[in-house]
Amino acid sequence: MLARDIARFTLRSVVSHRMRSGLTALGIAVGVTAVVLLTSIGEGLNRYVVEQFTQFGTSTLAINPGKATTFGISPGVLNSVRPLSLEDAEALERAPYVLHSVPAVSGSASVEARGRERTVNVFSVGPEFDQAFKFNVRLGSFLPPDELDRPRAVAVLGATAYEELFGTTNPLNDRIRIGGDRYRVIGVMEPKGDMLGIDLDDTVYIPAASGLMLFNREGLHEIDILYEETAPVDEVVAGISRILMARHGGEDFTITTQQQMLDVLGSILDVLTIGVAALGGISLLVGGVGIFTIMTIAVRERTKEIGLLRAVGAARTRISQLFLGEAMLLAGVGGIAGLAVGFAIVAAVTLAFPAMPARISPLYVVLSEATAVLIGLIAGLLPAHKAAGLEPLEALRTE
Amino acid sequence: MMRLEQVCRDFQVGDQVVHALDHVDLVIQAGEYISVMGPSGSGKSTLLNLLGLLDRPTSGTYWLSDKDVSALGDSELAEQRQRNIGFIFQSFHLLPRLSALENVELPLVLAGAPPKERRARAREVLDAVGLSARLDHRPDQLSGGERQRVAIGRAIVMRPGVLLADEPTGNLDSKSGDEVIEIIEQLNRDGISLLVVTHDPDIGGRARRHLVMHDGRIVGDERTGLQ
Numbered sequence: 001m002l003a004r005d006i007a008r009f010t011l012r013s014v015v016s017h018r019m020r021s022g023l024t025a026l027g028i029a030v031g032v033t034a035v036v037l038l039t040s041i042g043e044g045l046n047r048y049v050v051e052q053f054t055q056f057g058t059s060t061l062a063i064n065p066g067k068a069t070t071f072g073i074s075p076g077v078l079n080s081v082r083p084l085s086l087e088d089a090e091a092l093e094r095a096p097y098v099l100h101s102v103p104a105v106s107g108s109a110s111v112e113a114r115g116r117e118r119t120v121n122v123f124s125v126g127p128e129f130d131q132a133f134k135f136n137v138r139l140g141s142f143l144p145p146d147e148l149d150r151p152r153a154v155a156v157l158g159a160t161a162y163e164e165l166f167g168t169t170n171p172l173n174d175r176i177r178i179g180g181d182r183y184r185v186i187g188v189m190e191p192k193g194d195m196l197g198i199d200l201d202d203t204v205y206i207p208a209a210s211g212l213m214l215f216n217r218e219g220l221h222e223i224d225i226l227y228e229e230t231a232p233v234d235e236v237v238a239g240i241s242r243i244l245m246a247r248h249g250g251e252d253f254t255i256t257t258q259q260q261m262l263d264v265l266g267s268i269l270d271v272l273t274i275g276v277a278a279l280g281g282i283s284l285l286v287g288g289v290g291i292f293t294i295m296t297i298a299v300r301e302r303t304k305e306i307g308l309l310r311a312v313g314a315a316r317t318r319i320s321q322l323f324l325g326e327a328m329l330l331a332g333v334g335g336i337a338g339l340a341v342g343f344a345i346v347a348a349v350t351l352a353f354p355a356m357p358a359r360i361s362p363l364y365v366v367l368s369e370a371t372a373v374l375i376g377l378i379a380g381l382l383p384a385h386k387a388a389g390l391e392p393l394e395a396l397r398t399e
Numbered sequence: 400m401m402r403l404e405q406v407c408r409d410f411q412v413g414d415q416v417v418h419a420l421d422h423v424d425l426v427i428q429a430g431e432y433i434s435v436m437g438p439s440g441s442g443k444s445t446l447l448n449l450l451g452l453l454d455r456p457t458s459g460t461y462w463l464s465d466k467d468v469s470a471l472g473d474s475e476l477a478e479q480r481q482r483n484i485g486f487i488f489q490s491f492h493l494l495p496r497l498s499a500l501e502n503v504e505l506p507l508v509l510a511g512a513p514p515k516e517r518r519a520r521a522r523e524v525l526d527a528v529g530l531s532a533r534l535d536h537r538p539d540q541l542s543g544g545e546r547q548r549v550a551i552g553r554a555i556v557m558r559p560g561v562l563l564a565d566e567p568t569g570n571l572d573s574k575s576g577d578e579v580i581e582i583i584e585q586l587n588r589d590g591i592s593l594l595v596v597t598h599d600p601d602i603g604g605r606a607r608r609h610l611v612m613h614d615g616r617i618v619g620d621e622r623t624g625l626q
Binding site: 001002005009012013016304305307308309310311312313314315316317318392393396 | 448451453454473474477478480481482486488492494496497505506508509510511513514553557
């Protein structure tokens, strides 16, 4: 029997029961749609997060106090964690390949200006923060390069904080109060937008040393490093490590590169994507049960036909092939319908909500269609085996 | 040529063993026209199914064209049926979703014949059974006689040496039945061996050789008319 005749024969059988075949394929279609839709959103989310994290450039790394990446028994003398100090940040300016070293302490605080009060994020950072993270100043200037430990009491407003506190009036040289201390406004930043849902503009920037006092902290939350883009990351990390270890007498800090952050996020999202794919897989499985049921019924209904095919020269293997082909066709058609619906929904969602990240992943498209056909194959095995096992004579006599 | 040697076919029915065929010896030459008659349960259908390789003997040997086919495997049996045997059933056994032409084509499709060739052959055969105007009709659009003629077309489309008919007129009125008998007799005159199982003495009487069966044995074997 020619391959295309096998295809035609199975197609004819499927088409001859339009309603029934359609409903059976629908089970698979729902599963495939679910997989395509959910993985597309997962994939879109992944891209979105990566974009969010790389909007400040990829050649950055963060240093946090405390050792978090290795485990084991540390010698007693190194047990205490020394806080990251402003001097540490200053010293790291001289590490190889480092362009900017930005100390950072952050927290929430109440800000008062012209009788208005608002709780904002206070970023107390070094004067190179704006250059390191590509934040632009709209008005005035960013924090001045004072001596790190003796800065003037000045503040720069984020776009939202400025609008909320000052409306459209000129804030420069106005006095504001943050947690009881007075600061002079010297600049306003351009809007930067959100990062993972946090409004980066509802912010007031003050010098790092002021932040340490404001939040009553001994050390910095973080030192952010921007290094030369072409620099080998290993050497950058090694250089920073060397300097900090010399200053602290041990490795009581953690260096996280941008790549590591992305890897961690990526792995979380991967688990998420696999999770939703598994969910779709369950609906595929249910669809498979539907195919199994309908094929079992088909074998019973068409017992005489099987007998006739055997009488006019079809061997058992041919019968088995025809019924397996039918099961796979049902699943395959269902899968393609599911893909089409999935694509349409993703397209509609993207059109209706451009902010909603959804991106079709070709891997999951291929994978879900292949899974659908495979499920058809598995669901058809038993009915096909049953069909092939019929004795031609008894099959012909069946009423 | 078909030859049965001491062929038995036993069926287990409950505790009892029924000897549907009981040590049957039979030789059928190419081109013969044979009727098989006998009461219900005498083994005539079993004989036909066995000759048509739809069933296997419990013991004994079946030679089909000098080949021992009593112990062939499933796929070889299927191939033998495909090449050498044409079946006509009482209830036609046409596939309802296929047209007359496609039903006739079916054995050629299963044999892997190229579409152009088989289509031409199927038309030729349908022409021979007088249905060239009904090629695209589905079985439910055809009369009983027409359906049986489609089935005859399907039986001879592979040019088998033997045509086996089990009560071919059982479901037909006498006029359609006569037409069907005339067609298969014409095929026999053209060279095909014809074996008809029937309980209708008028139809059985038309054959040139009459087998009578009783309790699984051939109890009568007469030849009449011109040879």
